Amino acid sequence: xxxxxxxxxxxxxxxxxxxxxxxxxxxxxxxxxxxxxxxxxxxxxxxxxxxxxxxxxxxxxxxxxxxxxxxxxxxxxxxxxxxxxxxxxxxxxxxxxxxxxxxxxxxxxxxxxxx
Amino acid sequence: xxxxxxxxxxxxxxxxxxxxxxxxxxxxxxxxxxxxxxxxxxxxxxxxxxxxxxxxxxxxxxxxxxxxxxxxxxxxxxxxxxxxxxxxxxxxxxxxxxxxxxxxxxxxxxx
Numbered sequence: 194x195x196x197x198x199x200x201x202x203x204x205x206x207x208x209x210x211x212x213x214x215x216x217x218x219x220x221x222x223x224x225x226x227x228x229x230x231x232x233x234x235x236x237x238x239x240x241x242x243x244x245x246x247x248x249x250x251x252x253x254x255x256x257x258x259x260x261x262x263x264x265x266x267x268x269x270x271x272x273x274x275x276x277x278x279x280x281x282x283x284x285x286x287x288x289x290x291x292x293x294x295x296x297x298x299x300x301x302x303x304x305x306x307x308x
Numbered sequence: 309x310x311x312x313x314x315x316x317x318x319x320x321x322x323x324x325x326x327x328x329x330x331x332x333x334x335x336x337x338x339x340x341x342x343x344x345x346x347x348x349x350x351x352x353x354x355x356x357x358x359x360x361x362x363x364x365x366x367x368x369x370x371x372x373x374x375x376x377x378x379x380x381x382x383x384x385x386x387x388x389x390x391x392x393x394x395x396x397x398x399x400x401x402x403x404x405x406x407x408x409x410x411x412x413x414x415x416x417x418x419x
Contacts, residue, residue: 197351224405235312236397238406249404284352296342296354297407 195219197300199285205306206275214270214303216285225268226286226297227260229253236284242268275307310334312400314410321388321417328384329413331398335379342407343372343383344397352397355383388417 198217206212218225227239240250242260259271268287272279282304286297312333321327333341340359346352356365361376369386385392395414399407 226406228407228409235411236399236409238408241405243405249406251406296357298354299344299352301349301351 197285197287197298199283199300199303201303202301203304203306205308208277208307209274212272212275212305214272214283214285214305216268216270216300217266218268218285218287219289219298220266222287222289222298224248224288224290224295224297225260225262226288227270228284228286228299229281230284230302231278231281239270272305275305277307280305280307310337310400310402310408312398312408312410314396314398314413316413317411318414318416321385321392321415323388323390323417323419325388326384326386327388327415328382329396329415331381331383331410333379333381333398333400333408333410334402335376337402338376338379338400339403340401341374341381342399342401343381344399345370346395346397346412347393355396383413385415388415390417390419393417 200215225242230236238251240254241248257273261269282302284302285300288295288297314331343355344352356372358374363374371384374381395412397412399409
């Protein structure tokens with residue numbers, strides 16, 4: 194069964210460093226998403242991506258964040274200069290149609306720890 | 309800001325017992341409600357996408373109902389088994405494509 198994969202499973206970085214989180218969505222999907230869950234809080238939406246551009250982003254997704262689909266299979270989230278408060282579990286998701294009727298399929302997450 | 313709430317936060321169930329828990333959401337701007345089952349270190353698994361008031365969906369021993377007029381959904385587990393232990397998340401789709409999640413209900417089934 195096709196699945197969303199994410200690498201690495203755990204990343205530790207120092208404050209101020211850049212990190213790139215990687216995702217491989219399900220191959221025929223067209224819509225891609227990043228969510229995150231800070232420990233003890235709700236899963237929260239960061240950004241959605243369709244047709245090679247951001248279709249929606251939350252107020253969390255400021256200039257420190259960017260997304261890219263560099264090669265037609267990978268979908269990446271870059272944080273330019275990490276802060277302590279960026280420590281969270283980051284989930285990638287994909288769907289084959291606009292959500293609502295279509296399910297969003299989630300990867301297992303990357304746990305980012307900023308020290 | 310949409311507020312999606314789940315209760316209880318956690319519950320312990322004896323193996324073989326049935327249980328249920330709630331997701332409540334603002335009924336305005338409703339488009340769909342998603343339920344996920346999430347085990348630690350695994351991907352959240354999609355259970356149901358519910359769109360119509362009065363919807364009832366079933367997958368094995370797990371079922372869900374939806375009331376969009378009053379803004380709630382129930383998830384039921386019949387005859388709980390240890391493998392049902394997980395966190396169950398509901399998520400609302402209103403405008404746009406994003407999902408707004410509740411805090412989850414952590415279910416622990418005791419043998």
